[in-house]
Amino acid sequence: MPELPEVETVRRALQPVMEGARFHKVLARRPDLRVPLPRRFAARLSGETVLRLGRRGKYLVADLSSGETLLMHLGMSGSFRIDLAGPGVFHHGRATAGVHDHVVFHMSSGATITFNDPRRFGLMELVSTDALQLHRALSLLGPEPLEDTFNAARLAEAVRGRKTSLKAALSDQRVIAGLGNIYVCEALHIARLSPLRAASTIATRNGAPREPARRLVDAVRKVLTQALTRRAAADGEDVDGGDPRTFRVYDREGEPCRRRGCPGTIRRIVQAGRSTFYCPICQR
DNA sequence: ACACGGACCTGAAGGC
DNA sequence: TGCCTTCAGGTCCGTG
Numbered sequence: 001m002p003e004l005p006e007v008e009t010v011r012r013a014l015q016p017v018m019e020g021a022r023f024h025k026v027l028a029r030r031p032d033l034r035v036p037l038p039r040r041f042a043a044r045l046s047g048e049t050v051l052r053l054g055r056r057g058k059y060l061v062a063d064l065s066s067g068e069t070l071l072m073h074l075g076m077s078g079s080f081r082i083d084l085a086g087p088g089v090f091h092h093g094r095a096t097a098g099v100h101d102h103v104v105f106h107m108s109s110g111a112t113i114t115f116n117d118p119r120r121f122g123l124m125e126l127v128s129t130d131a132l133q134l135h136r137a138l139s140l141l142g143p144e145p146l147e148d149t150f151n152a153a154r155l156a157e158a159v160r161g162r163k164t165s166l167k168a169a170l171s172d173q174r175v176i177a178g179l180g181n182i183y184v185c186e187a188l189h190i191a192r193l194s195p196l197r198a199a200s201t202i203a204t205r206n207g208a209p210r211e212p213a214r215r216l217v218d219a220v221r222k223v224l225t226q227a228l229t230r231r232a233a234a235d236g237e238d239v240d241g242g243d244p245r246t247f248r249v250y251d252r253e254g255e256p257c258r259r260r261g262c263p264g265t266i267r268r269i270v271q272a273g274r275s276t277f278y279c280p281i282c283q284r
Numbered sequence: 285a286c287a288c289g290g291a292c293c294t295g296a297a298g299g300c
Numbered sequence: 301t302g303c304c305t306t307c308a309g310g311t312c313c314g315t316g
Contacts, residue, residue: 180309
């Protein structure tokens, strides 16, 4: 499911019921996620207050009153369900937990937060807040694409000398944090750059970032901002994928290119084991 | 050091 | 209908 816009949307949904609230009761129903749940997971959370719920790349980051930070990742299929407590919840709500409801937080806010993840590629870890930036998942992450730290110079530097495709480079979380297969394809189409192009060719020309690098930075910002806006409008519905009709290239093999005046047909190829969708006519 | 293929899981969708 | 194959938006590890 989740790339940066989806994760950020989840964060915004959880924030009101988590920030400032205590973990009243925690259920670790199935500990064998991609990384096994931390030892004594429920006990270490219970009674602690969530000071702040943030996001870094595709990770949700909850700082706790205990001095530990709860790090969460949705993997491919993870999602959170929020049930606001109320009279009759046992009669009218979900009385039975779903098979893939692996972790349940009962918060002092009254909300019940359920982590569901069929494929179990998701992850929850507890790390010392002081050492958070040293954590291997976070320490290598590239800049946040919607912050100023992400710019053409930085991108050019990150891909300089990289002997790999643009598609692979943008998918690399060390280059930019938060992009996944869909938005990489979408951003490359907006920027009119071929996913097959060598990443280093957008980099620098005698010191200054090349024009393609600038276009790509703008395209990444644009595609993420648009997705975030659409997510907000969808308001919880369609937690999956997003509307295929709004994609420019993703999952549109054989369909016409949506760029004005472009006669191209969207092609699907496989790069590094994953589908890439692009227009061979207008992406160079 | 880097880049790639495969592995990790389950479920949905398509072909026959 | 049902079985089989393929594919899925993420990451990590081993190999070359």
